[in-house]
Amino acid sequence: MLTACLPQLSLAEIASWAGAAGYQALEVAAWPRTGGRDFEAAHLPVTGFDDRAADETRALLGRHGLDISALAYYENNLHPDPGRRAEIHTHLKAVVDVAQALDVPYVGTFVGRDWTRPVAHNLDEAQKVFPELVEYAGERGVRIIIENCVMEGWHPDGYPGNLAYSPELWEWMFSLGLYLNWDPSHLTWIGIDPVTTIAPYADKIVHAQAKDLQILPGKADRYGFFGKAVRREDPWDTGWWRYRVPGRGQVDWNAVVDALYENGFTGTLSVEHEDPVWSGTEEKVKTGLEIAHRTLRPLIVA
Template sequence: MAEYGWPRLRGLAPAGRRFTDADEQHTRELLDRTGLTISSLAYYENNLHPDPATRESIRTHLKHAIDTAARLGVDSVGTFVGRDPRLSVLENLREGEKVLPELVEYAGERGVKIVIENCVMEGWHPDGYPGNLAYSPELWEWMFGLGFYLNWDPSHLTWIGIDPLETIEPYLDRIVHTQAKDVELFPGKRNRYGFFGIVDKGGDPWATGWWRYRVPGLGEVDWRHVIDRFHDLGYTGTVSVEHEDPVWGGTPEKVKQGLRIAHRTLSPLVEP
């Protein structure tokens, strides 16, 4: 398949290439041959980017992803709300209310839901504050009012002090996709760096100082109770492993082993 992914935003290159008839045919043949299905397409960028040209480039490519999802019969596309770090949270919400509904309408006209991941994206903010304004149930309710849905990820909730189990039932009708990712916490390091994490990141905006993401089963998330709660409430959406584990990453062999660990953790809970 020809390359179809994140466009180069720096320098404002054209916002990605369109998904062609040949791409569609090749994709369908690949899925048929492997027995795989696509649960969701994804373009996780900052839809409130402070630079107008970059923001427009992002919007254009997100629409390309929505068009592609519609062609392939995929019912959702994932992205972030984002944030303009020059503005307060409330100012960003007012800006979002002006510019985001058009994306929801565009997707809805094509039978596609836009799902927002509740990732904090602290690396997008120069001071380590949330760079994606969808990190808490309070903000979920705001974005649901704009027509968005939720790509629920318990790992982010855990490190910011929210009990993931308590967020399932109230918002079940808006959770259409779930990311199975765990998080390992280091309270002793938090006592040194504080809640917002390490200040001197050594050039790595994602250096946290006191938490790291793990595959399911190697962190703090209570997967037995999470999956049981989903079963109890009749959740019918996708549970998709997101592999960002630094221990089981770096080589194809380690990545495969990380996925095996995730499978061993989750399969007894989800398979009949």
């Protein structure tokens, strides 16, 4: 499970609960403690992380029978503000350093987008930005993985804010040395059958996120594909779909897990909880995580 859904808890508190709930691994959120994304889940002290911190973290996970599958810092690596972009890259490298110290193979992030410039410009810019980041990680035995989230809320008009949302863009980013943290929920709402994307890219899907998605009946007929335009107070509220925990949406998890196994996937399937029905309190979030575990556990080969 991705720890970002419980930003108010410490890693020790999350590990204790997750181990008891039957989870086997944590995808640990590693945002800085100030600035960045809205939830600011900072479950590892990235700045100043030393050998003692590494030993304590390993011991903590060991007590609860857990591994770390990846570290998570999902930010806009093509941010239009040069100063903010530099901050993001600096923190991303620090997260890579922590991954190396803990023998964690992956660090997850976004390609992102400069929303003031056309897509073609962004693709050119990414080819300048990412090789150095990929090389930095590679020298430390870490791979950078990209989630295929659309991040429409980053764009002023709700257009894609992360240029990694489709197989066309995956092929482009693979050429930069990036890998995929595959998530079926985002594919579902943009009209791509997630199961069909597994076999062609199986060798690049090294980590996967388990998040579901619910299409709200009749709402797309009012708002259209791009979602609310007139009263869109929340940039993430399209008005016609919402994220759900696995088992409460429209993703066919039997087909997803079967296709992953059939195509040789040996990585981690990590629950990403962004379900508004099971949010608002710590108790509700944990219940959502329990629902996800009950849904997926019978499908996973022991």
